[in-house]
Amino acid sequence: MTFVGFTGAGLDRADNLRLDPDRIAGLMASGDARLLGLDGTDPLLDAEGGLIWSGLADERADLLFLGLDEGTPLFAPLVRMQQLGQRAWSIFRLLALMSPKDAAIWGAVRSLNEWHNRHLFCGICGTATEPYRAGWGRRCPGCGAEHFPRVDPVVIMLAEYEGRVLLARQPQYPAGRYSALAGFVEPGESIEEAVARELMEEAGVVVGDVRYVASQPWPFPGSLMMACLASAESDAIRLDTNELEDAIWVDRDGIAAALAGRADAPFQAPPPYAIAHTLLARWMESKE
């Protein structure tokens, strides 16, 4: 299997414990529990690039229960964030040092913290909400509504036409970087319809068949990325210049060069923990 970033945490999320505050308190006080070290919401890493876990010997209300790692209960801080939806590019340097498992665990913590900070008040009645379910929900003391951490589905896709795939660049990308087109799934559409709509809106490309390839959670701030391939009916491009700076069709040799990081590649590939990288790798593995 091709590597898929931010997957493979391998924890037993033990959701049955979330609704049992006494058992969560017991785990915290047991001496077995471990607490994730964070700098704001960024990971603290040891000399080998590993997450840092400290002991936890007392009950605390402001923690998130991540689950059991081969029986060891893992917790992380709930952090009040000053800026939402922001990330420094430096986080990608840290991710490059981390194991897939550590990146997946930290990604869940990052995403959950952002969710909590975006749901401090009830959207239905405006009352301040309170965390519960060991960090896996917030409830409203005003109207009684329960709010649960969810993620926003995003489609990310390669249109294919006669042995080439469509890549594009956004103005804020690093120099030379091109990636797959992407967009949020809206109410009232399937994944397949969202793929077709986004390719039409952003590049004027009409597609027929859409095939799902892989998915990943993306913690900036909290998306579910769903990677697809789509068969284009022509290679004509009509660029939405509000969204994209450029779009190009690239053949297999060009994709191979970019994935290998070669200097003669026609573009700079997205980093390995981005599912666009996985999608390009899977397309290369597929038969001609």
Add this chain to the structure above:
Amino acid sequence: MTFVGFTGAGLDRADNLRLDPDRIAGLMASGDARLLGLDGTDPLLDAEGGLIWSGLADERADLLFLGLDEGTPLFAPLVRMQQLGQRAWSIFRLLALMSPKDAAIWGAVRSLNEWHNRHLFCGICGTATEPYRAGWGRRCPGCGAEHFPRVDPVVIMLAEYEGRVLLARQPQYPAGRYSALAGFVEPGESIEEAVARELMEEAGVVVGDVRYVASQPWPFPGSLMMACLASAESDAIRLDTNELEDAIWVDRDGIAAALAGRADAPFQAPPPYAIAHTLLARWMESKE
């Protein structure tokens, strides 16, 4: 292609118009626009089971722009809902009368209205929000945050073992009904990881390979259902009786009888507009 409920609206959502209030107002006043008839959030149907559209000859602030239907601008009311997350079973009788296209259009309207009613206040600062982008967003005059209509990803799946698939029933199902297991995707997991976790949590079933099959938007209140098949490692079941009343393994003959609505079927199949129905039909079409 197998039928997938709530897909096939076939509208050009024309998202470029959403940010242009003058053009939206112009469309409303043009005499071409059509306004969807609703009874609360339920559809009003004509004698043939079709949605009812009335003329619209004036600018109105409380409407949602659905898109262009072969050039005709379609709008729907934004409705203040007293009860959220509720639906009468009678809605399924109406859906059975409706065309796939009408069901898909109405489903988007239902889902968007529920989203608006759940985001009347800003989750970040508690200020009352205002709709904008022709109904495709709400903004906060307090902190400036923008909120966009999203959907909650849900996995729904059949575990397969030696020619049989796993079905379960929840206590609130109609008598005899069994369906695929399902659950929300959480932060920090892929679709494939969510499928494996849900099958383990609810039925104690361990799965290996997970394959995506199809997706649909589900408007009660606003999910993106993603249907998958998963290969089970055994047929032993350990039922989570907090979630499920019963679970059974059913072979191809049993599924065929249920999809055909035969009296001797071992269970009553989910209705055609539910993706569980599509998933069962696709599994029957797949090779042995």
